[in-house]
Amino acid sequence: MAGIDLTATSPRTSLDVVGRSPASRRRLSRAALYVALSVIAVVMVVPFVWMVLTSLKTPADIAASPPTFLPTEWAWGNYADALAAAPFLTYARNSLVIAVSHTTINLLVASMAGYALARLRFRGSELVFLGFVAALMIPTYTKIIPEFLIVRFMPLFGGNDILGQGGTGWLDTWWALIVPGAVTPFAVFLFRQFYLDLPVELEEAARLDGVSELGIWARIMTPLVKPAFITVGLLTFESSWNNFLWPLLVTRTDSMRVIQVGLSVFRTENDTQWAFLMAGTTLATLPMVVLFLLGQKYFVRGFANAGIK
Amino acid sequence: MLMVAPAFLHALIWIGIPVIAAFVLSFTNYDVLTQPRFTGIQNYVDALTDPVFRRGMVNTLVYAFFTVPVAMGIALLIALMLDTQLRARALFRTAVFIPQVTATIAVALVWLWIYDPRNGLLNAVLGFFGIPAQNWLSSTTWAMPSVIVVGIWQGIGLKMLIYLAALQSLPKDVYEAASVDGASKTRQFFSITLPLLKPATFFVFVTSVISAFQAFDLIYILTDGGPANTTTMMTYEIYKSAFREFRVGYACAQSIILFVFLLLLTLANRRLNGGDSGRH
Numbered sequence: 001m002a003g004i005d006l007t008a009t010s011p012r013t014s015l016d017v018v019g020r021s022p023a024s025r026r027r028l029s030r031a032a033l034y035v036a037l038s039v040i041a042v043v044m045v046v047p048f049v050w051m052v053l054t055s056l057k058t059p060a061d062i063a064a065s066p067p068t069f070l071p072t073e074w075a076w077g078n079y080a081d082a083l084a085a086a087p088f089l090t091y092a093r094n095s096l097v098i099a100v101s102h103t104t105i106n107l108l109v110a111s112m113a114g115y116a117l118a119r120l121r122f123r124g125s126e127l128v129f130l131g132f133v134a135a136l137m138i139p140t141y142t143k144i145i146p147e148f149l150i151v152r153f154m155p156l157f158g159g160n161d162i163l164g165q166g167g168t169g170w171l172d173t174w175w176a177l178i179v180p181g182a183v184t185p186f187a188v189f190l191f192r193q194f195y196l197d198l199p200v201e202l203e204e205a206a207r208l209d210g211v212s213e214l215g216i217w218a219r220i221m222t223p224l225v226k227p228a229f230i231t232v233g234l235l236t237f238e239s240s241w242n243n244f245l246w247p248l249l250v251t252r253t254d255s256m257r258v259i260q261v262g263l264s265v266f267r268t269e270n271d272t273q274w275a276f277l278m279a280g281t282t283l284a285t286l287p288m289v290v291l292f293l294l295g296q297k298y299f300v301r302g303f304a305n306a307g308i309k
Numbered sequence: 310m311l312m313v314a315p316a317f318l319h320a321l322i323w324i325g326i327p328v329i330a331a332f333v334l335s336f337t338n339y340d341v342l343t344q345p346r347f348t349g350i351q352n353y354v355d356a357l358t359d360p361v362f363r364r365g366m367v368n369t370l371v372y373a374f375f376t377v378p379v380a381m382g383i384a385l386l387i388a389l390m391l392d393t394q395l396r397a398r399a400l401f402r403t404a405v406f407i408p409q410v411t412a413t414i415a416v417a418l419v420w421l422w423i424y425d426p427r428n429g430l431l432n433a434v435l436g437f438f439g440i441p442a443q444n445w446l447s448s449t450t451w452a453m454p455s456v457i458v459v460g461i462w463q464g465i466g467l468k469m470l471i472y473l474a475a476l477q478s479l480p481k482d483v484y485e486a487a488s489v490d491g492a493s494k495t496r497q498f499f500s501i502t503l504p505l506l507k508p509a510t511f512f513v514f515v516t517s518v519i520s521a522f523q524a525f526d527l528i529y530i531l532t533d534g535g536p537a538n539t540t541t542m543m544t545y546e547i548y549k550s551a552f553r554e555f556r557v558g559y560a561c562a563q564s565i566i567l568f569v570f571l572l573l574l575t576l577a578n579r580r581l582n583g584g585d586s587g588r589h
Contacts, residue, residue, distance in 0.1 A: 033390055034397075040387060041404040044462070048407070050430050051419045066433040113316035120312070128313055135324045137575070140523055141544050142568045145551045145560055146327035146334070149341070183319040217312065242412035244526045249552060260414040264530060267418060274422055281415045292410040296403065299410070300470060 051285070055079070055278040062274050075275065079283075082276035088283055090255060091262035095284075098177050098247075098258060099240040105182040106236045107229055114191025115217045119203060129192070135185040140245070148249055151176045176250040177258070181240065187232045190302070194228035195221060231302035234295045238288060259284045335562035340555045352562035362563060364538045365546040366570075371453065372542065373521040376460040381513055383461070384468035385506075389498075391469070392476040402473065406466035413463065417530035420459045421446070424531075449539045452532050456540050459527055464520065468513050475509035476502070511582045518574050522567060543567045 054062070055078055057071040083089060116122075117129050151170040154160060159167020170176035198221055206216045222229075247258040257265065263280050270276065292299055335352055339345035356362050387405060391398050408416060423430045424445040432442040445455045479502065487497050525544040528534055534541030534549075543563065551560035 033393070033395070037387075037390055037395075037397075037401050041401055044404045044408060044466075046430075047416075047419045047423060047462075048411075050423060054422060062428060065428050066436055067428050067430065109315045109319065112312040116312035125313075128317055131317070131325075132320065135320050137572070138324055138328055139519065139564075139568055139571055141525075141547050142331050142564045143324055143327035145547075145557060145564060146330035147323060148551075149330070149557075150322070150327070152341075180323045183316050185320060185324070188316055213312070238410055242410075242414075244412070244414050244529075245548070260412050260526075263414055263418060267421075267530070274425075274428075277418060278422065281418050285411050285415045288410050288412070289407060292407065293403070299406075300474070 048285070048289075051278050052282055054274055055082075055276075055282050057275050059275070078275045078279050082279035085270065085273070085276050086262065086266045086280065087254060088259070088262060088266075088280045091257050091259040092283060094177075094257065095241055095259040097174075099237045101178045102182055102240040103233050103236045105178075106184060106187050107233055109183045110187035110232065111191045111222065111225075111229065112217060113188045114193075115195045115221060117188070118192045118195035119198075119221070120213065132185045132188050136189060144245065144249070147180055147246075151180065151250060171250055172252045172256050174256075177247060177256070181243070181246060184236065187236060190232055191225075191228055194225045198224055227298065227301065230295065230298045234291065234298055235302050237291070241288060331561045331564055334558050335565050337558040339558040339561075341557055342555075345558060348558070352559045353566070355559060356563050356566060361538055361541065362543070362546050365541045365543045366566075368453065368539070368541060369522055369524075369543045369570075372457060372460060372524060373518060375457045376464055376521045376524075377514065377517045380461045380465055381468055381510070381517065384465050384513075385472050387465070387469045388472035388476055391473055402470070405469055408463045409466035409470075411463075413526035414530060416459065416463050417527050420455075421531055424455055446532050447536050449536050452536060452540045456527055456531055459531070460521070460524060464517060468517060471509050471513050472506065475506055479505050507582055511578060514578050515575055518578075519571060522571055543570075 053069065053071060056074050056076065057078075058073050058075045061068060061071050061073070061075075113132075117125060117132070152168065153164030154169035154175075155162050155164045157167070157175065158169045158171060158173065160169050161167075170179075202220060202224075203216055206220050211220065242260065243258070244260040244264070248261050248264070251257050251261060254262075259280075263277070263284060266273075266280060267277055334345060336347060336349060337345035338348045338351075391401055395401070426432060426442060426444045426447075429445075431445065436442060443451055445451045483501055483505075484497060487501060492500070523544055524542055525548065528540055528542055528545050532540040534545045544567070547560050547563045547567065550556045550563060
């Protein structure tokens with residue numbers, strides 16, 4: 001901040017006769033700042049460290065009271081044993097399939113819609129945009145029960161007749177896991193913001209050259225908003241991977257479970273196996289942490305953009 | 310326009326129709342197996358007089374109070390600390406933000422283990438300072454604060470990040486002018502920084518309230534709403550009514566009440582924040 005720079009560069013004045021010079025006072029407050037921030041950082045990170053350390057402890061270490069911080073014996077075998085105790089890899093694969101599908105569909109469909117809403121004037125476009133903004137405001141819990149009913153009574157699926165009776169519809173299928181959450185109004189909204197910022201000239205020149213609207217979107221405008229794609233892609237993948245309630249409601253069999261549901265089931269079925277549970281949790285957490293560290297810039301921009309504009 | 314059609318149809322089927330259906334079903338008695346029966350506003354009367362749902366409403370408000378305004382204050386404080394020429398700033402920012410990108414289920418499981426009364430980390434650390442062990446999650450006194458701590462811990466990164474981005478985009482010359490005029494740091498904060506942060510505050514508030522009112526995963530793993538309903542939330546009651554008791558119409562009425570709560574809070578905040586300062 002500017003104020004700090006001023007004191008930093010101003011030479012010592014007679015005002016400082018009291019004792020400490022501004023420079024040393026600044027060093028002191030800087031040290032205090034580092035201490036405060038370090039305490040906060042430790043509080044934020046320790047649960048993750050504890051998770052990983054627990055996943056590497058023997059049953060004897062787990063049962064120790066008070067617990068030791070580091071394992072007395074590093075039980076690397078826990079991971080193999082955890083994978084043998086529950087199909088965590090199947091869960092993770094299911095989560096991955098869903099997250100990749102959601103990301104792909106959302107990027108394609110929402111970017112098209114965002115582009116059309118930002119750039120094209122058509123009858124009712126204002127109304128459609130307002131509709132998406134309204135959809136943004138709807139809490140998950142207000143729509144989730146009817147969503148479940150639609151899935152359950154989906155006609156002609158899962159043994160249902162044309163009226164949706166008799167079977168289980170989309171329950172326990174990829175359809176239910178992928179389709180309802182595939183496109184988010186937030187992505188449409190975010191894409192619209194990004195496309196709005198592009199210059200009109202480009203688009204007009206292309207239109208004069210006879211490029212179709214779809215072509216303008218796909219070949220001219222979209223390459224210019226690559227950061228938007230990375231941002232929306234990362235956010236979609238993250239929320240899909242971390243989603244819990246919907247997959248909990250629509251899956252029954254072990255082979256269709258996603259990682260978050262699998263973890264919660266493992267916990268209720270194997271109440272005290274903390275080492276295995278923490279091994280599974282580590283496996284579920286790791287991809288997101290790695291993804292975040294790689295794409296940090298885009299995560300930050302995605303959230304921050306939405307906040308400032 | 311054809312390019313909006315897929316997204317529009319998707320929103321219509323999976324958001325528009327469900328919201329209308331929830332509203333319509335909220336006036337019926339419906340158990341999925343038999344036809345819905347119109348019962349007028351009975352579900353709303355039942356929900357608003359049910360002591361457990363009322364408990365859920367109070368708990369939700371308490372949880373939201375601590376994970377929104379209180380957590381926003383802490384987040385702003387951290388953002389101010391980071392908005393300096395620190396060498397390790399990126400590192401700190403990452404540390405604070407990581408819980409935000411991890412699944413709430415994973416986070417809740419880790420904290421469940423930390424809160425474990427016998428072998429948990431928390432009691433061990435407190436024991437080191439001579440503080441007696443607690444049954445954190447099964448005590449009617451401590452369960453709610455324990456849940457709130459995890460809620461703040463997980464949500465603080467996003468709030469901090471938005472504040473930090475907003476702080477870094479503030480015009481520097483205003484502060485220079487204020488310093489020249491002899492305005493103190495505190496004065497500058499209250500008469501320049503805070504007003505300029507209004508749009509960010511509005512955004513953080515709205516998004517945080519929405520997620521606080523929809524806290525579910527934490528409760529599902531940590532307490533199951535207990536002990537003695539001290540941590541149950543509106544969302545948890547909706548889930549129980551619909552998917553454990555199959556009182557679908559009643560659950561829909563509860564979900565509309567939740568919606569109204571959120572709508573009122575958003576509107577009130579917009580009013581307080583002064584007109585359209587929060588418009589995107």
